[in-house]
Amino acid sequence: xxxxxxxxxxxxxxxxxxxxxxxxxxxxxxxxxxxxxxxxxxxxxxxxxxxxxxxxxxxxxxxxxxxxxxxxxxxxxxxxxxxxx
Amino acid sequence: xxxxxxxxxxxxxxxxxxxxxxxxxxxxxxxxxxxxxxxxxxxxxxxxxxxxxxxxxxxxxxxxxxxxxxxxxxxxxxxxxxxxxxxxxxxxxxxxxxxxxxxxxxxxxxxxxxxxxxxxxxxxxxxxxxxxxxxxxxxxxxxxxxxxxxxxxxxxxxxxxxxxxxxxxxxxxxxxxxxxxxxxxxxxxxxxxxxxxxxxxxxxxxxxxxxxxxxxxxxxxxxxxxxxxxxxxxxxxxxxxxxxxxxx
Numbered sequence: 001x002x003x004x005x006x007x008x009x010x011x012x013x014x015x016x017x018x019x020x021x022x023x024x025x026x027x028x029x030x031x032x033x034x035x036x037x038x039x040x041x042x043x044x045x046x047x048x049x050x051x052x053x054x055x056x057x058x059x060x061x062x063x064x065x066x067x068x069x070x071x072x073x074x075x076x077x078x079x080x081x082x083x084x085x
Numbered sequence: 086x087x088x089x090x091x092x093x094x095x096x097x098x099x100x101x102x103x104x105x106x107x108x109x110x111x112x113x114x115x116x117x118x119x120x121x122x123x124x125x126x127x128x129x130x131x132x133x134x135x136x137x138x139x140x141x142x143x144x145x146x147x148x149x150x151x152x153x154x155x156x157x158x159x160x161x162x163x164x165x166x167x168x169x170x171x172x173x174x175x176x177x178x179x180x181x182x183x184x185x186x187x188x189x190x191x192x193x194x195x196x197x198x199x200x201x202x203x204x205x206x207x208x209x210x211x212x213x214x215x216x217x218x219x220x221x222x223x224x225x226x227x228x229x230x231x232x233x234x235x236x237x238x239x240x241x242x243x244x245x246x247x248x249x250x251x252x253x254x255x256x257x258x259x260x261x262x263x264x265x266x267x268x269x270x271x272x273x274x275x276x277x278x279x280x281x282x283x284x285x286x287x288x289x290x291x292x293x294x295x296x297x298x299x300x301x302x303x304x305x306x307x308x309x310x311x312x313x314x315x316x317x318x319x320x321x322x323x324x325x326x327x328x329x330x331x332x333x
Binding site: 003004005006008009011012015016017019021023024037039040047 | 096097098133134135146147148149190191193194195196197305326327328329330331
């Protein structure tokens with residue numbers, strides 16, 4: 001079984017791309033409607049690929065793939081992302 | 086356009102070069118590393134940093150480590166436990182020397198943090214090297230003179246596996262420390278060795294009725310066992326903050 005970690009681990013990788021802190025941003029799961037900060041999400045498959053799953057229903061919220069020449073981010077699993085400022 | 090490029094240069098995600106100023110043995114498999122990181126600019130208790138190692142052939146490996154220190158300034162302390170199959174931690178524990186350079190980015194993460202403005206009681210629960218961000222909170226609590234009551238439950242295999250042992254054996258007046266030994270308890274310890282249970286949380290933790298903020302950090306299995314037990318004891322799930330580091 002793959003051991004998961006949590007959304008706290010997204011802070012570093014996403015700091016390459018965004019100026020906001022992803023751990024305090026809240027997302028609404030497109031599957032179950034649960035709203036939670038990304039720090040509470042479950043994260044599988046680090047260090048180069050992150051599959052971020054809803055802690056409530058386990059649906060995929062987002063996928064991040066870090067390749068040497070590009071980042072790929074898939075966000076289909078979240079309806080919105082709310083970023084504190 | 087200068088403004089834009091300055092903003093980019095100041096990004097948290099930029100890699101900074103730190104120099105190791107001192108190294109201290111914490112246990113057979115772990116040590117704490119103090120690093121001067123020009124441009125770090127201070128951190129809140131509980132934040133982490135990414136460490137990047139680059140091999141001669143250009144291969145890089147990046148891992149996250151919690152910061153054991155808090156406050157202003159460019160000097161930080163990490164504490165790292167060697168994971169036998171790890172790519173980064175064996176280097177940090179066995180090879181890195183004073184004066185060596187290390188690439189870091191951060192401070193990272195604003196959710197698993199404690200600030201001295203928080204007035205509610207705080208329950209810290211750490212497993213193994215999960216003590217590291219909690220130690221930053223303990224130090225920040227003490228340095229700020231906060232009167233907020235803190236309690237720590239610290240689960241380690243044996244007394245020799247404890248990080249920051251001397252500091253935690255003489256805690257400040259507002260901190261209560263309970264040790265949980267999972268493999269071997271010292272003589273004179275009334276609790277037999279064994280993994281943390283709901284009974285430990287109930288006996289030594291703040292009761293849910295007090296609405297403490299709870300920080301749980303450690304290996305994934307430890308964190309999930311503890312978080313589930315806390316909610317069963319009546320703690321509001323939103324008051325229980327967790328950080329999993331996997332690896333065990």
